[in-house]
Amino acid sequence: MQFWIIQTLNSLAFGGLLFLLASGFSLIFGLMRLANLAHGAFFMLGAYLGAAAIRSIPGLDLWSAALLAGFSVAAAGGLLERLVLRRLGSNPLGQVLVTLGISFIIADACLMLWGGDPIPMPAPDYLRRPILFAGIAFPAYRFAVVACAIVAALGLYLLLERTRIGAMIRAGVDDMDMARAIGIPVSKLFTAVFCLGAGIAGAGGVLGGPILSAYPGLDADMLPLALIVVILGGVGSLLGAFVGSFIIGFIYTFGTALLPDLAYVILFLPMIVVIAFRPQGLFGRLRA
Amino acid sequence: MATDALRIDTLEAYYGDSHVLHGVSFALRAGEVLALLGRNGAGKTTCISSIMGLLPPRSGGIALFGKAIAGLPPEAISHAGVGLVPQGRRVFPSLSVLENLTVARQRAATTDRPWTLERIFELFPPMSARRSQLAGTLSGGEQQMLAIGRALMGNPRVLLLDEPSEGLAPLIVAEVGRTIARLKAEGQSIILVEQNSQLAFSLADHVVILNTGRVTFDGRVSEVVGNEALIAQNLGVIGTHHAA
Ligand SMILES: Nc1ncnc2c1ncn2[C@@H]1O[C@H](COP(=O)(O)OP(=O)(O)OP(=O)(O)O)[C@@H](O)[C@H]1O
Ligand SMILES: [Mg+2]
Numbered sequence: 001m002q003f004w005i006i007q008t009l010n011s012l013a014f015g016g017l018l019f020l021l022a023s024g025f026s027l028i029f030g031l032m033r034l035a036n037l038a039h040g041a042f043f044m045l046g047a048y049l050g051a052a053a054i055r056s057i058p059g060l061d062l063w064s065a066a067l068l069a070g071f072s073v074a075a076a077g078g079l080l081e082r083l084v085l086r087r088l089g090s091n092p093l094g095q096v097l098v099t100l101g102i103s104f105i106i107a108d109a110c111l112m113l114w115g116g117d118p119i120p121m122p123a124p125d126y127l128r129r130p131i132l133f134a135g136i137a138f139p140a141y142r143f144a145v146v147a148c149a150i151v152a153a154l155g156l157y158l159l160l161e162r163t164r165i166g167a168m169i170r171a172g173v174d175d176m177d178m179a180r181a182i183g184i185p186v187s188k189l190f191t192a193v194f195c196l197g198a199g200i201a202g203a204g205g206v207l208g209g210p211i212l213s214a215y216p217g218l219d220a221d222m223l224p225l226a227l228i229v230v231i232l233g234g235v236g237s238l239l240g241a242f243v244g245s246f247i248i249g250f251i252y253t254f255g256t257a258l259l260p261d262l263a264y265v266i267l268f269l270p271m272i273v274v275i276a277f278r279p280q281g282l283f284g285r286l287r288a
Numbered sequence: 289m290a291t292d293a294l295r296i297d298t299l300e301a302y303y304g305d306s307h308v309l310h311g312v313s314f315a316l317r318a319g320e321v322l323a324l325l326g327r328n329g330a331g332k333t334t335c336i337s338s339i340m341g342l343l344p345p346r347s348g349g350i351a352l353f354g355k356a357i358a359g360l361p362p363e364a365i366s367h368a369g370v371g372l373v374p375q376g377r378r379v380f381p382s383l384s385v386l387e388n389l390t391v392a393r394q395r396a397a398t399t400d401r402p403w404t405l406e407r408i409f410e411l412f413p414p415m416s417a418r419r420s421q422l423a424g425t426l427s428g429g430e431q432q433m434l435a436i437g438r439a440l441m442g443n444p445r446v447l448l449l450d451e452p453s454e455g456l457a458p459l460i461v462a463e464v465g466r467t468i469a470r471l472k473a474e475g476q477s478i479i480l481v482e483q484n485s486q487l488a489f490s491l492a493d494h495v496v497i498l499n500t501g502r503v504t505f506d507g508r509v510s511e512v513v514g515n516e517a518l519i520a521q522n523l524g525v526i527g528t529h530h531a532a
Pocket of ligand 1: 303306308326327328329330331332333334335375483
């Protein structure tokens with residue numbers, strides 16, 4: 001019983017982290033048709049920046065470190081988008097090569113700066129003690145991660161669905177040329193969305209720190225999962241990213257716990273089913 | 289002579305290597321309706337896309353009230369005062385009716401009576417009741433009204449209408465016609481692309497006919513109406529496209 005409950009909670013927490021990663025990836029792809037393969041590296045860069053900030057700024061708590069890393073990665077992402085990605089236009093092969101190259105550069109830079117050993121990040125003291133309920137010890141920090149993901153999801157939902165800026169972004173997703181033709185500054189929105197997505201991923205890396213820590217290869221471990229989430233949930237759909245993240249969180253966590261040898265098969269099998277029968281994903285829309 | 293609302297000068301436009309517009313020139317006078325006519329594939333939409341900046345012309349000039357806009361990005365051309373009601377309507381399907389209108393809102397640069405949500409809903413009363421409905425679920429006629437309302441929310445100095453009657457039932461076509469007539473009466477400068485020649489002739493002051501990417505006629509509407517030879521040669525027989 002303990003096993004199932006703890007794994008369920010682990011699944012939820014991992015799903016929450018996946019959402020912080022995949023929501024930005026999905027938004028960026030939905031609006032800009034840009035498969036940003038550097039998104040996993042943003043997550044890792046955030047984790048390292050947060051770890052470094054906690055180490056070098058005494059008294060800095062995890063939440064502030066996450067904010068700090070989030071803004072830094074958002075700024076870096078914005079520069080990258082303006083200076084490099086913007087020039088690629090809609091050339092998919094160029095996007096793949098360049099964003100993958102950027103992710104290698106970020107990974108190597110992290111390795112040079114912070115070395116090859118994992119850097120653990122402690123959860124805040126008050127969340128480190130497990131919550132005892134019905135004789136079962138629940139790791140409290142896992143709940144906090146899920147809460148953060150829900151807050152991020154709500155915030156993104158309100159931004160996208162309840163503001164004029166959000167409607168402009170959705171208009172750009174629906175029909176980019178038409179959006180530009182009625183004066184929507186799609187290009188500026190692109191940059192803003194890219195910053196936002198990168199920032200959430202960067203903050204997510206820090207929030208994932210107490211669970212995953214910062215280590216070389218974190219980017220390559222996370223990116224495929226984000227891709228799976230987005231394909232499963234539907235590109236550009238916030239709800240899809242949310243539901244997909246938790247589905248993959250469960251499949252991945254239980255897969256590795258129960259059938260470690262088949263974890264990836266279990267992960268990719270539902271993918272194949274989805275692509276075969278619902279290529280637009282669970283919540284995606286087919287594009288003309 | 290006063291500055292033209294829109295002046296197009298020896299426009300050359302390509303899709304990749306395929307040369308579609310060959311030295312197209314014409315001018316729209318302020319407050320007038322210019323009907324841009326021609327058979328399927330004549331280059332009408334290409335012309336509209338070039339003006340809007342969606343297909344930047346390879347060469348040639350486009351001036352909006354004397355200001356050069358050729359080569360600007362579409363959002364800048366929109367802000368300069370060009371409004372587009374595209375062929376196929378292209379409302380944002382996943383946005384509500386209200387959102388389709390509000391995302392297009394722009395401050396009026398010139399008019400003393402700017403378009404507002406209230407005025408759009410007064411122009412198209414059925415729209416008001418459907419304001420929270422997703423635009424993708426509207427009927428074709430409603431989408432056309434919404435596309436016109438969306439363009440008006442930008443308070444354009446020149447309105448481009450690309451086949452607003454296409455695929456609509458006769459009653460709705462008549463309503464679209466009345467709407468355009470009302471906009472004209474309010475002084476809106478309009479370029480109207482139509483295959484429904486009768487509708488076009490009833491609204492236009494000036495007519496430009498394109499044939500395979502070249503202007504084959506440019507004159508007042510009175511010179512066209514009744515000129516069976518001209519019409520047969522460039523448009524096919526009147527009224528065959530739509531029984532209006
Ligand atoms: N995206 C495109 N790529 C390549 N060629 C195109 C494209 N769009 C249009 N064309 C070609 O350019 C020519 C002019 O097309 P255009 O759409 O401007 O015609 P049109 O006068 O608007 O016709 P219709 O009345 O059918 O809307 C046609 O030969 C068409 O096949
Ligand atoms: Mg056309």
